[in-house]
Amino acid sequence: MSAEEILAALVAIPSVVGRPNAAVVGWVADYLAGHGVEAKVLPGPEGDRANLFATIGPAEGAGLILSGHMDVVPAEEPTWTSDPFRLRADGDKLYARGTSDMKGFLACVLAAVPAIKAAGLCRPVHIAFSYDEESGCRGVPHMIARLPELCAAPAAAVIGEPSGLVPVLAHKGKAAARIEIRGKSGHSSRPDLALNAIHGMAEVLAAAVAASEALTTAERDETFAPPYSTLQVGTIRGGDALNIVPDRVVAEVEARAIAGVSPVALLGPVRAAAERLAARGYGVDWTEIADYPALALAPDAPIARALVGLTGARPIPAVSYGTEAGLFQAAGVDAIICGPGDIGRAHKPDEYIERGELAACTRLLERLALSFNA
Incomplete structure (x- = not known):
């Protein structure tokens, strides 16, 4: 099968983040089996989602990992001009959810399997496909934890996020949390008999704003844009009516950290502000929803x-978005980002990849596997 044919099959499986993914895992495993490659399906703790790992070539030796995620963001935008889960061709462009981010790369990896398998490798090439990357790289840590039992220590990993096939050397790390503050409801005419959850959350938000402003003059790395770590509150939900004292409010906050800075530590002042509310009778829940390190x-x-x-391309020193590459590097594997497509097309209606990008990526992976084994 060509990369385009494989991509058509992959995008037809709506493997939306946070949902069961047996269908896409099964399709990939069956494809690999058809080429004599055994895939190991690695269920995650959720029970209905799994990572997939496979090895081409000898089991021994420091191999090369080709890594990507099987999940996609939802496609609920009303402005799609065609079915987002059916590949539509228009000239050189191929439209569907996940074409650039990042089933295009998965398709190229799978299309390269016959050539890689026929190359008579002396060092292994591993395929590592993960789940729930789009919700904060939540699936791949379970696979990385099992690498010692799956293969010899790998030498390197290529994470095929869309980069126009230009290598990317660094990205920021990220931590995110959901904060729930609970008070006591009542009529707004008697706030003295209630406990306003939004008023409590206001103190947490003030701490977030102060921390965000402080980061602009903190440690810097000029390879990033902006060249400092950042923090923001992204969502807030609470209250039922103007004349009811709200008893519950939920906010989500994220920090993005330059290399060498812990993203979880950046959220420390916000968490401390939330936890101080507990002494005043508020209920406080802090739930981690993402945590992955920077890549450098x-x-x-x-x-x-x-x-x-x-590629003949000068590498991009750094990008501000995050990927699974930082987690591989934290596990001792040199990791780099390089994949087809454009991150600017991702998470948008009428996401697309170009036929020429698929062809170029498939050739690159075949050549990389051979040069890695030279």
């Missing part, structure tokens, strides 16, 4: 040199 790969790392040589 040296430009002279072997995998960076290899991709620069094969």
Whole structure:
């Protein structure tokens, strides 16, 4: 099957983040089995989602990981001009949810399997497909934790997020949390008999704003835009009516950290403000919803040199969005971002990838596997 044919099959499976993914995992496993490659299905703790790991070539040796996520964001925008879960061609463009982010890369990996398998590898090439990346890289840590039993220590990992096939050396880390504040409801004419949850949350929001402003003059890394860590409150929900004292409010806050800074630590002042409310009778719940580290790969790392040589592209020093690459690096695996498509097309109606991008990526992966084994 060509990369385009594989992509058509993959996007037809609506593997939306946070939902069961047996259908897409099963399709990939069956495809690999058809080429004589055994896939290990690795269920996550949720019970209805799984990662997938497979090895081509010898089991021994420091291998190369080709990694991507199988989940996609929802496609509920009303402005889609065609079925988001059916591949539509218009000239060189192929439209569907996940074409760029990032089933296009998965399709290229799978399309390259026959050539990689026929190459007579002396070092393994591993396929590592994860779940729930779109909700904060929640699936891949379970697979990374099992790498010692799945393979010898890998030498490098290519995370195929859309980068126009230009290698990316660094990205920010991220931590995010959901904060629930509970008070006591009552009539607004007698606030003295109630406990206003929104008023309590206001103190937490003030702490978030202060922390955000402080970061603009804190540690800097000029490779990023902006060149400092950031913090923001992204959502807030609470209250039923103007004349009712609200008894519950929920907010979500995130921090994005430059390399060398803990994103979880950045949320510390916000969490402390929330927990102080408990002493005043508020109920407080803090739920972590994302936590992954920054990526910082040296430009002279072997995998960076290899991709620069094969693509002829000068690497991008850093991007501000996050990926699973930082988690691989934290586990001791040199990781780099390089994949087809454009991140600017992701998470939008009429997401697309170009046929030429699929072809170029498939050729690159075949050549990379061979050069890695030279």
